[in-house]
Amino acid sequence: MNADLERLIRLQRAETDLRRVEGELSEVPRRRADLDAALAAEKARLEAARQELAGGQKARRQHEGELQDLEAKRSRLKGQLMEVKTNKEYTAMLHEIEAVERDIRAREDQILSEMERGETLAVEVKREEDLYRQAEERHRTQGRALDERARALGEQAGRLGAERDAVAATVPPGVLELFHRVARLRGGVAVAAAQDGMCQVCHVKLRPQMYVDLKRNEEIMQCPACNRILYYEPAPPVVAAEP
Numbered sequence: 001m002n003a004d005l006e007r008l009i010r011l012q013r014a015e016t017d018l019r020r021v022e023g024e025l026s027e028v029p030r031r032r033a034d035l036d037a038a039l040a041a042e043k044a045r046l047e048a049a050r051q052e053l054a055g056g057q058k059a060r061r062q063h064e065g066e067l068q069d070l071e072a073k074r075s076r077l078k079g080q081l082m083e084v085k086t087n088k089e090y091t092a093m094l095h096e097i098e099a100v101e102r103d104i105r106a107r108e109d110q111i112l113s114e115m116e117r118g119e120t121l122a123v124e125v126k127r128e129e130d131l132y133r134q135a136e137e138r139h140r141t142q143g144r145a146l147d148e149r150a151r152a153l154g155e156q157a158g159r160l161g162a163e164r165d166a167v168a169a170t171v172p173p174g175v176l177e178l179f180h181r182v183a184r185l186r187g188g189v190a191v192a193a194a195q196d197g198m199c200q201v202c203h204v205k206l207r208p209q210m211y212v213d214l215k216r217n218e219e220i221m222q223c224p225a226c227n228r229i230l231y232y233e234p235a236p237p238v239v240a241a242e243p
């Protein structure tokens, strides 16, 4: 094979691998942000559950205070009941006491339902705390895995970049210039295999004589359609199906 063609193939492989690695590296910050967002969402659910529980407890304390006031009022009214002078006053005061007792029962019912609700909310907070602990653990594990992946990708990128530069340094300037020009126009892919009489990237059918010449891999030839530098790659052997 033409030595420059062989170098270009290696150069393209290093470039393509480097692009893939750099592409994945550039995804790392977004993936890290996704991990942080998942943890923050779980934290927000826990905080909401805690707030709801605290809100219920506050309402209950307020109703308990009101209940105490009502009970004090009832005692006071019952004391005054002994001091009234007329039947009419007595009846009026009894009605007043009955009204206070209705309020007391209503408050007691409220407090009871708040206690029941508080128990449900406390279970919910406990559940959210468990979920948050799990989310923290996931965040730690996945964060470490992502760090590890980023480190490996960084190393790979360094190695591929050095390999690319080393190969590029051995390619004659004119050929390298052609490579870069085609790469710029063709999404970073300047070298394409030819197989079955076709350019394997743009799939244009090559003229028979050109394909015959290409098969020798002795000169730098470009695809007439996409301009990529072509090299011949024999089709992989067909594996016979087992009888």
Ligand SMILES: [Zn+2]
Pocket (backbone or CB within 6 Å): 192, 199, 200, 201, 202, 203, 204, 223, 224, 225, 226, 227, 228
């Ligand atoms: Zn082509």
